Amino acid sequence: MSNFDSVVVGGGLIGASIAYGLARSGQRVAMFDEVDNAIRAARGNFGLIWVQGKGANNPYYATWTRQSAKQWPDFSRELKELTGIDLAFEQNGGFDFCLNEVEFADRQIIMEKMTVDSDDEFSYEMLNNGQLKQVLPNIGPTVIGASFSKWDGHVNPLYLLKALHKAFKQLGGKLYINPITDLQHQGKAFQVSTATTNYACEKVILAAGFSNKTLAPKVGLNVPVYPQRGEILVTEKVKPFLHHPTGYVRQTQDGGLLLGDSHEDVGFDEGTNINEIQQIAKRAITIFPYLDSVKIIRAWSSLRILTRDGLPIYDHSESCPGAYALSSHSGVTLAAVHALDVASCIAKGDSLSPSLTCFSAKRFDV
Amino acid sequence: MSNNEYDIIIIGSGPAGISAATLADHHKARVLVLDENCAPGGQLYRAIEKNQKNDNEWLGQSYQDGLPLVEAFRESHVNYQRSAKVWHLSNDKVVHYSVNGKAYAAKGRQILIATGAQERPFPIPGWTLNGVMSAGAAQILLKESGVVCENAVFVGTGPLLYLIAHQYISAGIAIKAIIDTTPRGNYLRAIKYVFGALGSIKNILQGWRWKREIIRSGTLYIYNISDVKINGINSVVSVEYCQKGKWKNIDCKYVFLHQGITPEINTSLSAGCNKSWNERQACWTIDIDQYGQSSVKGISVAGDASSIAGGVAAAQRGSIAALNMLCNIDIISSNNREVFSKPFKRKLNAEMAARPFIDTLFRPHSRYRVPTSSNTIICRCEEVTLAQIQESIALGCKGPSQLKSFTRCGMGPCQGRLCGLSVSEILAKELRVSAKQIGYYKIRPPIKPVTLGELASLDEV
Amino acid sequence: MFRSINNNQSELITIYFEGKALRVQKDLNVATALLEAGISNFRETTIKNENRGPYCMMGVCFDCLINIDGMDNQQSCMVKVSDGMKINRQITRNTSQDEQ
Numbered sequence: 001m002s003n004f005d006s007v008v009v010g011g012g013l014i015g016a017s018i019a020y021g022l023a024r025s026g027q028r029v030a031m032f033d034e035v036d037n038a039i040r041a042a043r044g045n046f047g048l049i050w051v052q053g054k055g056a057n058n059p060y061y062a063t064w065t066r067q068s069a070k071q072w073p074d075f076s077r078e079l080k081e082l083t084g085i086d087l088a089f090e091q092n093g094g095f096d097f098c099l100n101e102v103e104f105a106d107r108q109i110i111m112e113k114m115t116v117d118s119d120d121e122f123s124y125e126m127l128n129n130g131q132l133k134q135v136l137p138n139i140g141p142t143v144i145g146a147s148f149s150k151w152d153g154h155v156n157p158l159y160l161l162k163a164l165h166k167a168f169k170q171l172g173g174k175l176y177i178n179p180i181t182d183l184q185h186q187g188k189a190f191q192v193s194t195a196t197t198n199y200a201c202e203k204v205i206l207a208a209g210f211s212n213k214t215l216a217p218k219v220g221l222n223v224p225v226y227p228q229r230g231e232i233l234v235t236e237k238v239k240p241f242l243h244h245p246t247g248y249v250r251q252t253q254d255g256g257l258l259l260g261d262s263h264e265d266v267g268f269d270e271g272t273n274i275n276e277i278q279q280i281a282k283r284a285i286t287i288f289p290y291l292d293s294v295k296i297i298r299a300w301s302s303l304r305i306l307t308r309d310g311l312p313i314y315d316h317s318e319s320c321p322g323a324y325a326l327s328s329h330s331g332v333t334l335a336a337v338h339a340l341d342v343a344s345c346i347a348k349g350d351s352l353s354p355s356l357t358c359f360s361a362k363r364f365d366v
Numbered sequence: 367m368s369n370n371e372y373d374i375i376i377i378g379s380g381p382a383g384i385s386a387a388t389l390a391d392h393h394k395a396r397v398l399v400l401d402e403n404c405a406p407g408g409q410l411y412r413a414i415e416k417n418q419k420n421d422n423e424w425l426g427q428s429y430q431d432g433l434p435l436v437e438a439f440r441e442s443h444v445n446y447q448r449s450a451k452v453w454h455l456s457n458d459k460v461v462h463y464s465v466n467g468k469a470y471a472a473k474g475r476q477i478l479i480a481t482g483a484q485e486r487p488f489p490i491p492g493w494t495l496n497g498v499m500s501a502g503a504a505q506i507l508l509k510e511s512g513v514v515c516e517n518a519v520f521v522g523t524g525p526l527l528y529l530i531a532h533q534y535i536s537a538g539i540a541i542k543a544i545i546d547t548t549p550r551g552n553y554l555r556a557i558k559y560v561f562g563a564l565g566s567i568k569n570i571l572q573g574w575r576w577k578r579e580i581i582r583s584g585t586l587y588i589y590n591i592s593d594v595k596i597n598g599i600n601s602v603v604s605v606e607y608c609q610k611g612k613w614k615n616i617d618c619k620y621v622f623l624h625q626g627i628t629p630e631i632n633t634s635l636s637a638g639c640n641k642s643w644n645e646r647q648a649c650w651t652i653d654i655d656q657y658g659q660s661s662v663k664g665i666s667v668a669g670d671a672s673s674i675a676g677g678v679a680a681a682q683r684g685s686i687a688a689l690n691m692l693c694n695i696d697i698i699s700s701n702n703r704e705v706f707s708k709p710f711k712r713k714l715n716a717e718m719a720a721r722p723f724i725d726t727l728f729r730p731h732s733r734y735r736v737p738t739s740s741n742t743i744i745c746r747c748e749e750v751t752l753a754q755i756q757e758s759i760a761l762g763c764k765g766p767s768q769l770k771s772f773t774r775c776g777m778g779p780c781q782g783r784l785c786g787l788s789v790s791e792i793l794a795k796e797l798r799v800s801a802k803q804i805g806y807y808k809i810r811p812p813i814k815p816v817t818l819g820e821l822a823s824l825d826e827v
Numbered sequence: 828m829f830r831s832i833n834n835n836q837s838e839l840i841t842i843y844f845e846g847k848a849l850r851v852q853k854d855l856n857v858a859t860a861l862l863e864a865g866i867s868n869f870r871e872t873t874i875k876n877e878n879r880g881p882y883c884m885m886g887v888c889f890d891c892l893i894n895i896d897g898m899d900n901q902q903s904c905m906v907k908v909s910d911g912m913k914i915n916r917q918i919t920r921n922t923s924q925d926e927q
Binding site: 512514 | 828829830831832833834852854855856859862863867868872874875877878879880881882883884885886887888889890892900904905907
Binding site: 011033035036037040042043158161162165166169175177233234235236259272274277278281282284285291292293294295296297298299300 | 772777805808812
């Protein structure tokens with residue numbers, strides 16, 4: 001039976017961020033991941049490090065998001081130095097387009113509220129079509145405007161995951177590709193089991209996406225999440241023309257465009273819906289009419305792991321101290337704060353930071 | 367039935383597709399055939415109508431054998447849409463395709479996938495250099511446009527390689543060298559299947575005659591080699607091969623590679639059809655029953671698109687699939703399906719009897735399917751090398767999907783057509799499991815690239 | 828080098844490659860027409876700037892992508908030549924290269 005300080009269940013963006021952060025804090029860590037064709041939110045990510053609009057109704061979430069965004073540059077640099085992998089990280093501000101007047105007006109109200117709630121730490125600009133044209137010459141004529149915030153950025157989410165795995169390994173972390181079959185609290189420790197082996201550890205962190213739902217109750221926790229499908233289109237490589245991330249369109253470092261998105265209630269169906277991707281195509285052409293002749297080479301879908309209020313879950317078990325559960329659908333944006341802040345907090349052996357108390361799943365026990 | 371609804375929609379107008387279409391039409395079904403080329407015949411009988419007015423006897427008799435199929439197809443009442451790129455096939459039998467920049471939808475009661483085969487990847491060092499093409503490309507240049515390449519080097523194994531060499535020699539075109547990569551051990555291994563192949567003795571003799579003709583022509587013919595690579599920086603400068611421990615060089619500007627063909631599986635996989643690994647053919651095949659019915663109800667697969675068996679077999683399988691589809695939609699009875707399919711089944715069995723011999727004889731050596739030189743490019747589109755793949759496997763990638771997300775392998779416009787097989791076999795070798803256990807990329811629409819404008823303009827079905 | 832061996836040549840039209848006029852048979856696809864004219868270097872890859880041209884000639888490999896009449900990413904083996912067509916080598920550099 002192998003002993004570890006911590007076991008992280010889940011090798012996606014959240015699990016790998018935490019596992020890396022724990023290894024970085026000097027812990028002996030094991031990370032467990034599922035087999036190749038398992039459901040993986042980490043592979044379906046758009047790649048945005050997005051601040052504007054997040055937590056408009058929950059200032060704690062807005063603050064948490066900004067805390068991560070602030071640390072991203074150093075985080076990206078740290079991973080690159082350690083692994084040699086360039087994450088294609090850029091934080092030069094992002095646009096969220098408004099396609100009608102009502103949307104524009106509503107957006108301004110939200111942006112203003114976020115600014116006030118943040119004591120002016122958050123900042124934004126509202127741009128009309130004419131102003132947008134100065135920065136984005138290809139903008140379509142029917143786009144009413146956009147909100148711009150210098151806080152927004154983007155990164156290659158797949159390279160981020162790869163870098164986290166590589167860094168984790170370099171710092172002595174052990175990765176096991178084997179689903180967890182059982183989890184037991186034994187006195188002051190935990191036993192994590194796969195079909196073949198048992199592992200003992202002092203702490204267990206559940207970051208297993210949908211599997212959290214079944215694992216959490218074993219350690220006195222609750223993770224009520226449900227799937228929501230989002231579809232993304234990727235195009236052939238085209239000449240660079242979009243140098244900022246936007247909410248619906250993003251150009252990657254090698255020239256391909258990512259186009260999103262959709263919000264579908266289809267359970268665990270990871271298929272493609274022609275009508276939905278048609279909407280994505282129409283919207284992309286509205287925003288940048290030049291895209292009319294650009295070809296899609298792949299459409300894919302992924303399942304967001306959502307809570308009822310759209311906010312994350314961070315929990316430390318009271319009945320089984322040392323067990324934690326994490327869930328969020330913003331694994332990219334929050335990667336920095338997960339790796340740096342949450343992980344070091346767990347490594348020190350404590351409860352999670354007081355600022356995260358409001359994200360306990362207890363808020364659903366009403 | 368409205369304008370865009372059909373009894374049977376057939377994707378592909380090669381021997382399988384047109385045989386199925388003609389037969390279905392004969393039984394008064396309403397048929398639509400979609401093909402991305404501008405004339406029927408697929409790759410095997412490509413440009414066969416155009417070539418009737420040229421003096422092209424060196425294209426060979428087996429090519430000419432396709433003419434009656436195409437003529438019968440033309441004479442039928444099938445709705446034939448050429449230059450149609452099929453980009454989506456849903457499992458409720460709606461086909462989305464584009465012609466001249468406009469997208470259309472058609473609904474079928476039954477769908478037949480007859481998209482044929484493609485060249486097997488040939489990942490040797492230098493295979494992406496400017497000046498390297500497939501032997502299939504040489505065939506297409508010849509058939510479609512009467513264009514040849516003088517003083518090229520042909521490298522590989524398989525009937526198509528000998529065919530193109532034979533055609534070039536018959537037409538008096540100079541070949542710099544033919545480097546035969548057929549593993550010596552294959553001859554011995556194939557012997558035990560030769561009795562099964564005696565039914566198509568004609569083909570075997572023909573292949574042997576071609577080989578003899580190559581040797582007699584004085585063309586430099588090299589065989590029993592242990593390795594081969596292509597040299598150059600911006601384009602090909604030479605081919606190098608290793609024989610008896612010594613590396614030898616042949617200067618050239620153009621190289622044609624070929625080591626067999628494999629089914630075009632992306633269309634079937636995107637529709638949700640199940641697949642299996644065929645160890646003797648070292649490729650994926652689409653699971654079908656004796657009538658060509660796939661694992662998805664209402665979708666059948668015929669010809670080389672399900673498994674490689676050649677043009678004559680494809681025509682039989684297309685006909686059998688058509689009869690079964692007609693039966694599924696109550697145009698013929700199941701009794702008639704059995705009766706009418708008898709002659710096709712007989713001919714098919716004769717063709718299939720030769721497969722073990724052909725497949726074993728021309729099975730490419732594993733070193734040309736899974737390279738050892740780590741700077742060999744595996745994914746041509748995204749320029750991913752074997753070294754990058756091995757690094758990601760060391761990081762914990764245990765399958766094609768995770769490998770894809772770590773390396774971008776398979777993410778380019780060809781969507782894994784030229785790297786998928788290699789990746790499955792590389793993972794199998796590195797992880798010491800079978801290719802069957804590794805699996806293949808998850809294939810998603812569009813089957814072929816489609817513009818945003820086309821997608822946006824599509825009317826609802 | 829590539830050449831035609833057909834006796835029955837169809838009529839010739841004019842296409843332009845990198846501004847230079849080429850007389851080619853009107854029923855050829857763009858890839859064949861260029862190969863026959865001695866051109867096999869159609870594009871530069873995005874990541875390693877390698878020269879690529881046709882490989883499969885049947886629409887499967889996507890290596891023959893070229894710029895036709897101002898549009899990138901055209902599969903030249905699947906497009907027929909037309910009179911006055913303007914063809915250029917395709918270069919789609921990645922953004923980091925652009926900033927240098």
